[in-house]
Amino acid sequence: GENVEQHPSTLSVQEGDSAVIKCTYSDSASNYFPWYKQELGKRPQLIIDIRSNVGEKKDQRIAVTLNKTAKHFSLHITETQPEDSAVYFCAASAASGTYKYIFGTGTRLKVLA
Amino acid sequence: DADVTQTPRNRITKTGKRIMLECSQTKGHDRMYWYRQDPGLGLQLIYYSFDVKDINKGEISDGYSVSRQAQAKFSLSLESAIPNQTALYFCATSDPTSGGETQYFGPGTRLLVL
Numbered sequence: 676g677e678n679v680e681q682h683p684s685t686l687s688v689q690e691g692d693s694a695v696i697k698c699t700y701s702d703s704a705s706n707y708f709p710w711y712k713q714e715l716g717k718r719p720q721l722i723i724d725i726r727s728n729v730g731e732k733k734d735q736r737i738a739v740t741l742n743k744t745a746k747h748f749s750l751h752i753t754e755t756q757p758e759d760s761a762v763y764f765c766a767a768s769a770a771s772g773t774y775k776y777i778f779g780t781g782t783r784l785k786v787l788a
Numbered sequence: 789d790a791d792v793t794q795t796p797r798n799r800i801t802k803t804g805k806r807i808m809l810e811c812s813q814t815k816g817h818d819r820m821y822w823y824r825q826d827p828g829l830g831l832q833l834i835y836y837s838f839d840v841k842d843i844n845k846g847e848i849s850d851g852y853s854v855s856r857q858a859q860a861k862f863s864l865s866l867e868s869a870i871p872n873q874t875a876l877y878f879c880a881t882s883d884p885t886s887g888g889e890t891q892y893f894g895p896g897t898r899l900l901v902l
Contacts, residue, residue, distance in 0.1 A: 684828070707889050718878065718893040719831070764830055774819055774838070774884050775846070776891070778831040 677702045679767050681779030688755050689787050696782045698765035699747040707768040708741060708748045709776070714761045722763075723750070755786045791815045794879050794894040801869050802902050809864045809897045811879030819883065820862040821891065822846075822854060825876040834877075837862055869901045 678701040688694045700708075709724035725732045725739045725748065732739050736755075741748040752759055762781045769775040792813045801807050811820065822834040833846030835854040843854060851873060855863045866873055879894040 681830070709889065709891070711891075718895055719891075720893070721890045724889070766831075768889070774882065774889060775833065775836060775844075776889075777833075777847075778823075780828060780830040 677705075677767070677769050677777045679765060679777045679779045681765050681782060683782060684780065685783045685785070687785045687787060690755060690757060692755055694750075694752045694755055694759070694784055694786075696750045696763055696765070696784070697747060698749070698767075698779050699745075700767040700777070701746070702767065702769065702777075703746065705746075705767040705769070707776075708739070709766050710737075710739060710750050711764045711766065711778075712761045713764065713781075719764060752784075755784075757786050757788050760784055760786045792879060792881055792892050792894040794877075794897050796897060797895065798898045798900075800900045800902065803870055805869050807866050807869055807899075809866075809877055809879075809899070811862045811864070811894055813860050813879075813881045813892075813894075815881055815883065815892060816859070817881035817883040817892070818859060818885070819881060820856065821880040821882075822852075822862065822864045823878045823880060824848065825878060825896075831878065834864065866899075866901075869899075871901045874899060874901045 680699045706727040711719035712722045713719040738751045765779040766776045795810045821836040823831040832848050837856045853865045877897045880891040
């Protein structure tokens with residue numbers, strides 16, 4: 676079945692450094708790849724997403740890259756700040772037009788001041 | 789996002805009991821989802837519904853059932869709760885007709901089955 680693998684499960688970086696989280700998906704028909712941030716005790720919220728017809732998307736300090744051939748996508752956070760500390764989930768659409776999503780297992784990011 | 793609400797926020801129940809978790813939304817979205825979150829396992833899809841007459845099983849539907857009472861309400865039931873259903877449950881909505889696939893999550897229901 677469809678699967679999304681996410682690495683690493685935990686990541687600690689110094690404030691100001693960059694953080695990279697990687698995901699691999701199994702279904703070549705997936706065409707939508709969102710990233711969600713979940714702060715402690717809060718609900719997941721979308722921070723950035725990318726569609727399969729785009730290779731990279733940026734929004735201020737965050738960016739997502741997609742390699743369709745290799746079926747992997749990555750979240751890049753630059754100039755990390757303490758408020759970036761959270762759990763980050765990647766997801767992939769199960770197949771085009773299904774509006775069903777498979778989530779990765781999450782990465783707990785700690786930004787050390 | 790206050791537009792998606794869940795009740796109760798916390799619930800303790802005993803093995804074998806039937807319980808219902810409720811989700812309401814004022815966003816006017818047709819699509820609604822129930823997810824389960826366990827530490828280290830991410831978010832797993834239980835059921836989803838694209839309109840009142842449409843119900844679909846997700847990855848882990850065994851032991852669960854749902855009811856879409858109206859566009860705004862989507863309930864999740866555990867027919868006979870068991871301890872390994874202890875988890876954090878999230879409801880979510882989305883509205884692809886507006887061009888986006890963003891999922892808007894409710895605040896979550898923390899369930900403990902003894």
